[in-house]
Amino acid sequence: MPEPLARFHAELTLVNGSTGDPVLLIDYPDRDDAVLLDAGENASLSLEQLADLSVVLITHHHIDHFVGLDRIIRANMDRDKTLRIYGPPKTIEKVADRIRSYEFQFFPFQKIVIDIYEIHEGGFRVGRLDCGRKFPPPEIRDEARTGCVIFENETIQVEAVFAEHTVPCLSYAVIEKAGWFLNVDALRKSVLKPGSWIGDVLGLLREDAPNGTQVLIEGGSYPLATLRDKFFLKSLGARLAFVTDTLWNEASRARLLSIAQRASVLYCDSFYAQGQLSQALKYHHMTALQAGEFARLAKAEKLVLIHFAKRYAGKYDMLVDEAREHFAKVTAQIL
Numbered sequence: 001m002p003e004p005l006a007r008f009h010a011e012l013t014l015v016n017g018s019t020g021d022p023v024l025l026i027d028y029p030d031r032d033d034a035v036l037l038d039a040g041e042n043a044s045l046s047l048e049q050l051a052d053l054s055v056v057l058i059t060h061h062h063i064d065h066f067v068g069l070d071r072i073i074r075a076n077m078d079r080d081k082t083l084r085i086y087g088p089p090k091t092i093e094k095v096a097d098r099i100r101s102y103e104f105q106f107f108p109f110q111k112i113v114i115d116i117y118e119i120h121e122g123g124f125r126v127g128r129l130d131c132g133r134k135f136p137p138p139e140i141r142d143e144a145r146t147g148c149v150i151f152e153n154e155t156i157q158v159e160a161v162f163a164e165h166t167v168p169c170l171s172y173a174v175i176e177k178a179g180w181f182l183n184v185d186a187l188r189k190s191v192l193k194p195g196s197w198i199g200d201v202l203g204l205l206r207e208d209a210p211n212g213t214q215v216l217i218e219g220g221s222y223p224l225a226t227l228r229d230k231f232f233l234k235s236l237g238a239r240l241a242f243v244t245d246t247l248w249n250e251a252s253r254a255r256l257l258s259i260a261q262r263a264s265v266l267y268c269d270s271f272y273a274q275g276q277l278s279q280a281l282k283y284h285h286m287t288a289l290q291a292g293e294f295a296r297l298a299k300a301e302k303l304v305l306i307h308f309a310k311r312y313a314g315k316y317d318m319l320v321d322e323a324r325e326h327f328a329k330v331t332a333q334i335l
Contacts (some may be wrong), residue, residue, distance in 0.1 A: 002079055002226055003221055006122070007242055007264050008176055008238045008264050008265060009028075009181035009182075009235050009238075010026045010027060010028050010078070010176065010181075010230045010231060010250075011025075011026075011027045011028070011029060011064075011128070011177060011184060012025070012026060012027075012240075012268040013025040013045075014267070014304065014306065014333050015041075015042055015044055016041060016044070016268060016335065017152045017268075017332075017333040017334060017335035018131075018182075018304070018305050018306050018307070018308050018316070018332040018333045018334060018335075019241055019308045019310075019313070019316065019334060019335055020298070020335065021038070021039065021041040021042075021064045021065065021067070021068075022037075022038055022040060022064075022242075022244045022267070022269075022306045022307045023036065023038045023039070023040045023042055023068065024036070024038070024066070024096055025037075025049065026156075026174060026240070026268060027049070027052065028083075028181070028182070028184045029182065029184050029194070029204075030156065030184075030194065030199065031155075031199070032051075032052045032054070032231050033052070033054040033055075033153065033155070034049070034052040034053050034054065034094070034151065035054070035055045035139060035156070035158075035174060036050075036055070036056045036057065036072070037057050037071070037174075037267075038052050038057070038058060038059050038065045038225045038242075039056055039058050039065060039066050039067070039068045039072060040064050040065045040066065040067055040068050041064070041067055041068050042066075042068035042069055042072070043069055043071070045071075046073040047071070047074065048054065048075075049075075049183070049315070050071060050072050050076065051077035051078065051079060053072065053075075053085065053329060054084065054085070054153075055083075055084045055085075055151060055254075055260065056069075056072060056082075056083065056084070056085045056086070056088050057158065057160075057169065057170075057242075058086065058088070058091060058170075059087075059088075059089055059169050059170050059172070059242075059245060060087075060165060060166065060169035060170070060245060060246055061088070061091070061094055062167065062245070063089070064239050065244075065245070069095065069098055070098065072331060073099065073112075073114075074096070076125070077104075077110055077131065077158065078107075078109060078112075078113070079112050079209060079312060080108055080109075080111040080112075081111075081112060081113070081301040082112075082113045082114075082115055082292040083112060083113070083115070084114075084115050084116075084117065084151065085114060085115070085116045085117070086116075086117045086119060086150055086151065086158075086169050086170075086197075086208025087117075087118060087119065087162070087170070088118065088119060088166050088167075088168035089115070089118055089119075089120060089125075089316075090118070090161075090167060090168070090244050091116055091117075091118045092125060092126075092127040092140065095116050095129070095136070096112070096127065096129060096138055097102060099114075099129055100135070100171045102136070103287070104131070104134070107132050107184050108132065109160055110131050110132075111132050111180050112131045113128060113129070113130060113131070113132070114130075115127075115128050115132050116129065117137070117150065118171060119150060119160055121144070121145045122144065122145065122147055122265075122335065123142055123143060123232055124142070124144075125140055125141075125142055125143075126140070126141050126142075126143055126147055127139065127140050127141075132321075133329065135231060136251055142185075147159075147200065148160055148161055148258070148259065151280070153243035154177070155177060155179075156173060156174055156175060156176055156177065157174075157175045158173070158174055158175070158178065158258050159173040159175070160172050160257060160259075160314040161171065161256065162255065163238040163243065163244075163246030163247045163252055163255075163256070164246050164247040164249060164251050164252040164284060165246055165303035166260070166283065166284045167245070169245050171242065171243040171246065171255075171256060171259060172241070172242045172259070173202045173239055173240065173241045173242070173259035173260065173263070174239075174240045174242070175236045175237065175238070175239050175240075175269065176235060176237060176239075176240070177233075177235075177237055178232070178236050178237035179206065179234070180189070180205040180206060180232050180234055180235075181227075181231060181232065181233050181234075181235055181236060182198055182202070182231065182233075182330065183230075183231050183232055183233050183262075186231050186305040187241065187311070188233055190230070190231070191249050192217060192218070193218070195217070195218075196246070197217045197296070198231075199229070200215060201215055201224065201227050201231075201232065202208035202232075204224055205228060205232065209224055210224070211223065211224055211228075211325060212225070222269050229314070229325060233277060238264040238265060238266050239260075239262065239263045239264055240260075240264060240266075240267070241259050241263040241265075241267065241298070241300070242267045243256055243259075243260065243266070243267065243268050243269060243286075243294075244267075244268070244269040244307050245269055245271075245284065245285060245307070246269060246284065246285070246286060246308060247280075247281070247284045247285070247286070248286045248287075248290040248291075248293070248294060256294065256298075257294075257297060257298055260294070260295075260300060260302070261298050261299065262298070262299050262301075263298060263300045263301065264300075264301050264302065264305060265300070265301065265302045265303075266295050266298060266300040266302070266303050266304070267304045268286065268291040268294060268303060268304070268305060268306065269285055269286045269291065269306060269307045270286060270287065270288040270291045270305040270306065270307060270308060270319050271283075271285035271286065271307050271308065272286070272287045272309060272322065272324055273287060273288060273289075273312065273319055274284055274287045274288070274289040274322055276288075282327060287322070288305060288318075288319035288320070288322040288323040289322045289323065289326065291303065291305060291323050291327075292322065292324065292326030292327040292330060292331075293321050293326045294324035294325075295323070295326070295327040295330070296326045296327045300327075301320050301329065302329045302330075302331070302334070303323060303327050303329060303330040303331070304330075304331055304332065305319060305320060305330065305331070305332040306332075308332070316332060319332065319335045320332050
């Protein structure tokens, strides 16, 4: 049996690398419940990838974090599903305005429902946009919440806290629960093809079914233990934090540390070098040096720098070097 590991088992795609709009896709290839962190530019994702989304987590409404919403809606228009969008105050209004700006033919097969959750201190405001009803103005209801958990399913839990930006802005943590997950790399090297058998095996593993339980795949029969040992991994649970567009100060520090504590991976705003600290303070961003300090205090396992300002083009390595002064396991994706 595989040894349990404390790491994230989803496929993580930093869509625009560290130099473009900060967008992170969290995808479980064996199921249609991907999560997208921020709705900035996402042209490198296919409509099929976007159609797998079940949850979109928006940090704030600046254009580089919100301009990709139209492609998300387009990719899901023909789906019979509920898409959940979370964001700061005014998210209901802003998403509804975008929907209302288009003309729709409202074919019978277009059944998408969009539930929008505005996160406020101590509660939600929730609005529903229903394509089957021709997108009437959303009816708003209030829901209480306690703590920072905003969403949960059988695989993940999501936490949110407010950051310190020039507009209402959120930071998120996605916690992958302990349990069994598909080993995507192993399956890609196998003659077996993805299919419903993956969900069947996961169900049997979660039920602690006997090792000899037979699973039918493509006309063949395989013992559960054989499939488990070859294609599945057991996780101890892991935490991912996504923090962008915020000051690193007394007002934000405790909140940010609460969601990033012992994260397997921390994606963190590094818009400025320390030499531009005055600009960082003015526009409410972090420096790479502060990102390194944040990762060290959070006891994160890995730091990925994101949201580099274009002024550093050709010398992005200096930002990585600055962060490394406080935290050794730091990287960036330069596209």
